[in-house]
Amino acid sequence: xxxxxxxxxxxxxxxxxxxxxxxxxxxxxxxxxxxxxxxxxxxxxxxxxxxxxxxxxxxxxxxxxxxxxxxxxxxxxxxxxxxxxxxxxxxxxxxxxxxxxxxxxxxxxxxxxxxxxxxxxxxxxxxxxxxxxxxxxxxxxxxxxxxxxxxxxxxxxxxxxxxxxxxxxxxxxxxxxxxxxxxxxxxxxxxxxxxxxxxxxxxxxxxxxxxxxxxxxxxxxxxxxxxxxxxxxxxxxxxxxxxxxxxxxxxxxxxxxxxxxxxxxxxxxxxxxxxxxxxxxxxxxxxxxxxxxxxxxxxxxxxxxxxxxxxxxxxxxxxxxxxxxxxxxxxx
Numbered sequence: 001x002x003x004x005x006x007x008x009x010x011x012x013x014x015x016x017x018x019x020x021x022x023x024x025x026x027x028x029x030x031x032x033x034x035x036x037x038x039x040x041x042x043x044x045x046x047x048x049x050x051x052x053x054x055x056x057x058x059x060x061x062x063x064x065x066x067x068x069x070x071x072x073x074x075x076x077x078x079x080x081x082x083x084x085x086x087x088x089x090x091x092x093x094x095x096x097x098x099x100x101x102x103x104x105x106x107x108x109x110x111x112x113x114x115x116x117x118x119x120x121x122x123x124x125x126x127x128x129x130x131x132x133x134x135x136x137x138x139x140x141x142x143x144x145x146x147x148x149x150x151x152x153x154x155x156x157x158x159x160x161x162x163x164x165x166x167x168x169x170x171x172x173x174x175x176x177x178x179x180x181x182x183x184x185x186x187x188x189x190x191x192x193x194x195x196x197x198x199x200x201x202x203x204x205x206x207x208x209x210x211x212x213x214x215x216x217x218x219x220x221x222x223x224x225x226x227x228x229x230x231x232x233x234x235x236x237x238x239x240x241x242x243x244x245x246x247x248x249x250x251x252x253x254x255x256x257x258x259x260x261x262x263x264x265x266x267x268x269x270x271x272x273x274x275x276x277x278x279x280x281x282x283x284x285x286x287x288x289x290x291x292x293x294x295x296x297x298x299x300x301x302x303x304x305x306x307x308x309x310x311x312x313x314x315x316x317x318x319x320x321x322x323x324x325x326x327x328x329x330x331x332x
Contacts, residue, residue, distance in 0.1 A: 044118065095226075130212075143177065197287075
């Protein structure tokens with residue numbers, strides 16, 4: 001797989017653009033049914049979305065009055081744009097883009113958890129970096145500025161006196177899709193990354209990258225919801241019953257993963273290949289699975305602590321208050 005990184009990355013980017021733009025928006029389908037659109041990413045920590053799609057859990061929960069469509073996204077920014085414009089009704093996304101958009105006035109609500117953990121700090125083999133202290137002056141990459149993994153990494157680095165150039169430090173920060181990190185590591189364009197699974201396992205197993213900080217050591221570790229299930233306050237108000245059924249289906253998908261890990265891995269491998277044209281090895285998926293905890297619970301206290309850190313790192317302009325962001329009325 002290593003030698004095919006550039007081809008894979010190009011295909012991934014092209015496919016993401018196509019998938020993000022296809023499918024109808026919320027409304028009526030050709031047969032007159034009301035359409036509900038669910039969004040998620042082609043990442044291991046978004047497996048609940050893949051399971052729900054494969055097992056038709058949303059379709060079963062909603063019944064014959066609704067048609068269900070799915071859209072996949074390359075990052076949280078694209079997902080949140082789709083949620084705000086009504087292109088999707090609900091789905092899976094990381095907490096950071098949700099917090100950032102909520103703080104800016106976006107109508108978004110967290111209604112369930114999906115997964116936690118799975119983020120690591122990793123250094124390329126080419127960089128020769130073997131410890132956190134050696135990141136001084138290095139170039140690091142994350143999926144987005146202020147994304148969940150970025151906040152986790154920059155919060156952790158503060159204990160070592162390291163900060164990004166964005167806030168006066170020496171580390172240069174760039175962004176990019178995790179599917180491209182292997183090629184960027186090999187070319188020497190970046191030295192390190194804060195990366196979610198399965199890409200951390202891909203980079204370490206197939207590219208010889210070194211894990212500097214594992215998912216149980218990085219800031220907020222395995223307690224921070226890495227992926228959450230969200231919708232809009234408007235949909236909760238206008239169709240509370242519908243949202244309840246969506247959360248019910250989502251909870252069923254999480255329970256299925258917990259009870260059937262091996263089948264869930266098979267579905268994840270197939271789903272990710274269909275979306276990204278990249279087939280993850282069983283070894284990579286097994287490694288990634290060990291760093292992720294699937295749960296539909298939401299730890300409000302940890303989310304607030306994470307948000308406070310986002311403010312301290314100047315990703316948020318105002319100190320956040322997320323008292324109304326999390327709506328747990330639908331969680332069993």
